[in-house]
Amino acid sequence: MKPSVLLRHVNGVSTALKCTHPPCKGRLFRPVASKLFSTTQHQRATESIAASPIDFDSFQSTQLSRDILRKVRVVPASPSYFTGKPDFTDNLLSLQALLRKYQTLPVVQPGHAPRIAWKTHAQYKVSVSEPVKAAKYGKIVQLLHRLNHIHPSLVPEEVLEALQLYKRDVNPYDNVAVLQTVDPYGRARGVGRRKTSTATVWLVEGEGEVLINGKSLSQAFGRIHDRESAIWALKATKRIGRYNVWALVRGGGITGQAEALTLAVAKALMVHEPALKPALRRAGCVTRDPRIVERKKPGKLKARKMPAWVKR
């Protein structure tokens, strides 16, 4: 077995695993005697196992270099190799060093830093492929949190780069809902869904008239329960006589359409009166009901129904 080949191979795997991470700067290449490295090689198969690859080509095949090679011993690049969780330890130490370096920079008020979703514990464990405990990762998050509070106008590039490594791929806090407004004609638009129905509502101030797909409320829904569902948001906030509803509903059945209208009316009402949101939430008009029909499974008559038992 050629040690050089093995070393390069191992290094290739680790770079593929950790492509988002730059190589750790603290690691040094220390040529020492060659005896120990083969035994540790088989036990661990990540980047942190030992050291940077040895470039054998740089050695001339002279007698002198052969003598040197005989004395070479591979030692771990990072001193935290023997901690058992070298990547985690390196990360923690580097963040601590960073904080020590910039701890005098002014910070923003607590809670005023840009909202960033850090990697979850599970995501971090996958990225370092080490068994890191939640509490230990909590220490990293604490440091990240502190670094994130450095005043945005003064954040060093180095800190930004370091923080980048711990961010989730997609920051959910970047996704800010577009603020709806009442248009110049006084209409507020709201969209609601339930089961397979979709409702779009335009709400204007008026006397409590309702038109759904061009039909009155009583023509659109035969059941009084459905009629109440459709304008439940207005009823719960005592606004029935103050707004006119003009709605289009598509898809689904009668109940689905009525309850899609509930949500759509509530959203349009929140455009007119944003302060009603808590009241509407208490009335159950803000959250979309996520339940949909359960899929049919093979071997079953419906989603769960089993065929009738037949004796042999």
Next chain:
Amino acid sequence: MPPSTCLRCLPIRPAPSPRPVLLCHIALPPAQTAAFSTTTNLSAAVAKKRPNSHTGPPKRGVKALNIKKTQRIKSGRPPAPGERKALRKRIVLSNTNALEVQGMPDLSDKNITDASLVCRVVGIPGLVVDSLRAVEAFKPTQGWGLFRRPAALVRKETLQLGRYIQEVETAEGKKTIRRVVVGERGSGKSTLLLQAMTMAFVKGWVVVNIPDAKDLTIGHTEYGPLFNTNPTQYVQKTYTANLLSQISKANKAVLSKLQLSQQHDLPIPIQSNISLDRLADLGARDPDVAYPIFQALWAELTAPSTKGAVRPPILFTLDGINQIMRYSAYLSSDVKPIHAHDLALVRHFINALSGAQALPNGGIVLAATCESGKPPSPTLELAVAQSEARVAGAEEVPQPHPYKAMDQRVLDSMRDVEVLRLKGLDKDEARGIMEYYAASGMLRERVDEGLVAEKWTLAGGGVVGELERESVRMRI
């Protein structure tokens, strides 16, 4: 682990004959331990195994599934013929549990044009109730049985009808007003007809009402051709006899004062100065002579008034006009469907509605559409749209579809009839009727602006039938 028999031997209370526990285990066979117990079911006889008990899967060729159909137990006698229908058509006009509304005015000949009564519920006088019942103006689906006594909301259209009646009475040369009442289901069309009849009875008019035109056209009453008519007309003599009896009963007070004034060619001999209610009764008694007598009665009613014999105006109403604006369910002798306008009674009404037959003493011809289970009548819909466009003075009157057959007879009959469209109540009217519900004790909520607005919206914009349904009928 001790054996179970021994555990069973352990007495819960002292046994009648104390015996060492160990001895029981050694000396007695397990079967006798039952006597030791105080419970009865252990000593009871073991149930005999039934051959098809569930000891295992059934044998081959044996039916495993044994579901017996439950036998319907017949108790009592079956309902007599017509009993169920009578129950279905039963009209209840009073609810003794409902409160009597204090200060509710009655409709009278003085106040039918009183604009201050709009948005108020007005009672129907007791004598008129009997007449209305006789002409079947009350419908079983209406909510009369929910309240103490029959009463109806005076809405703007009701006031309009009152003005029509006044107009007819005061007009020079005896005016005839012809209207078709249209509106969505539950919008109060039949009730408006009832209010018109109430006013007519109060005013001393003669009221002729065809309560449901469906009865004439769906083939549920006998029919026969009328001789010497071209195209052939068909007479429904039993229905006519029934109609005559209704006319006689409902208008007795008016007709008993009127006497025969003309010569009629009738199949039965009649007294020359017979009163008109007795004439109608004669026709009601014998279906064979019903139609000629109906014609004679109509001729008498429409005879020009003289000083000696003043003829009152007539209110001629029909509910469910969309049933007669199409082919009927009857077949002619050459097995062709008969157009509803070829039925003699229907034609009689259509002539009055279209103005082909005048009412020389004045009167109102009113028809209402019926939206429940309505048969398709596209021509009537077109005629209504045309009439509305004409009245509104629209530049373009809707034209018939070029590639669809339209019923020309229907278009002709509706040519210059005006349409009275009933929409939902407005908020004030809704409040008026809801206060009546509350005063009757049938709506147990405070009637305020919020409640009225809510019910008004839920009723699809104040559709009165829906308003009643959700305020009174659906009360939890």
